[in-house]
Amino acid sequence: MTDRNRIRPWHGWPGLYCCLLITVLTTKLAACPFCPGASVPLTEKLTHAHTACLVRWVEGDTGTIEKPGHTVFKVLKVIKQSQSTQYEKGSLITVNHYHFSKPGGPFLLTGTHGPKPLWENPTAITPASYAYVMQAPSLQKPTTERLQYFLKFLEHQDMIIANDAFAEFANAPFEDIVPLTPQLPREKLHHWLSSKSTPAPRLGLYGLMLGLCGNEDDIDFMEDKINVQAQGLRSGIGGLMSGYLMLTGGEGLDHLERSKFQQKNTSPNELFAAREAVSFMWTYGKGRYQIPPERLRQSMRMLLNRPELADLVIADLARWQDWTVMDRLVSLYDAEGYDYKGIRQAIIRYLLVASRYSDPSDGGPDATTAARARKYLTLIRDRDPQLVKRAERFY
Structure with missing residues (x-):
């Protein structure tokens, strides 16, 4: 039995924009903020697939400019399939893409929709x-319960397992990782953060984890890592700072x-990582870890001295409803x-947010603050009417 897959239909730019927007919002709100490039976990692929087979590579053609490439797989085992498909052990499946492998190489093949799946x-x-x-x-089980299983496979010797276990944590909400604190492997985390063989994208997660389960013996180790005045981008340093x-x-x-904010030679990359750490504490640490919200605002205000981060810092301060810097921001214009x-x-x-009076007890600007913001907006509108008009479209 041979099947040749179809090409997914293109639905145009609006659909793409919505997908990208949903992806960005989901990543920011739910996933580890210091885990770049996390893949889709295998359990998620299997759950969402209508058809899934364990297959082995038979042959493939790279294709030409006139003819697309293809790969032929033989089914070793049918894991799941819809009622409209009839795959069995020995069935041949042809995928309209070329995938290199040695003959007999095993793969997990998943597809969706109908008798001719989109592979x-x-x-x-x-x-x-x-x-x-x-x-x-x-996936139906609680996330924290699921993560207990994947925890023991972090940095497994099988790269596929190690990558997938990391992906499970990278895609999990931080609040679902916190309950695992007593089970986190502190000594292993210390080793992974020190080892040059640990893949760089995982360092941020391990830094966060060490912050959850570490003790006084880990503070000097973390400070030594943080104190490095690097010029380039250090993978995972934002997660380590947060931990x-x-x-x-x-x-x-x-x-x-x-070590960072007050040093004139601190690179923008290091400052950006430190700002991420302060922002992380605002999002996940309020009421915990002995850093009051006003203390975090004070720290973020220090970064206004660095123009290369000013736009991000101003957005943070608006989100954190810090109206004390209004006069200073206008002076920076x-x-x-x-x-x-x-x-x-x-x-x-920032001024548009501050100009909308709301309940001060909930952190919103009071009537006096809102009036002052509107006054500043009037002055700026006289000078840059198009810039203000463009910003007002989103408020």
Whole structure:
């Protein structure tokens, strides 16, 4: 039995835009903020697939400019299939993409829809990783309960298993990881953060985890990592800084300010990571870890001294409803080093938020603050009417 897959239909730019928007919002709100490029876990692929088979590579053709490539797989085992498909052991499946493999190489092949499934890219599989995913808890179980299973497979010697276990954590809400604190492997985390063999995208997650389960013996280790004044982008340093703040509270924030915010030679990359850590504490640490909200605002205000981060910092302060910096922001509108469109737009958006009176007991601007913001907006509108008009469309 041979089947040739169809090409997914193209629905145009609006559909793509909505998908991208949903992806961005989901990533920011639900997933680990320091885990770049996390893949879709195998359990999720299997759950959402209508058809899933364990297959082996038979042959493939790279294709030409006139003819697309293809790959032929032989079914070793049917894991699941819809009533409209009739695959069995020995069936041949042809996928309209070329995937290189040695003859006989095993893959997990998943597809959706109808008697002629739309096949996803095949996933290389090993006997160990196949057993791992087949024994994994279903998506219907609580996330924390599921993560207990995947925790023991982090940095597994089988790369497929290690990558997938990381993906499960990277895609999980941080609040679902916190209950696992007593089970987190502190000594292993310490080792993984020190090892050059640990893949860089995982370092941020491991830094967060060490912050959850670490103790005083880990503080010096984390400070040594943080104190490095690197010029390039250090993978995972934002997660390590966040874990450090969870472990040390206000004293750690003091150290972060001295070692990063107050040093003139601190690179924008290092400042960006430190800002991410402070922002993480605002989102996940309020009421915990001994750092009051006003102390976090104070720390973020220090970064207004760095024009290269000013637009991001201004957005944070507006989101955190810090109205104490309004006069200073207006003074920066024409200041040397700050006279860029992105910074000016951020200042205008801040004033638009501040100009809308709301309940001060809930952190919103009081009537006096709102009136002052409207006055500043009038002055800026006289100068940059188009810039203000553009910003007002979204408020």
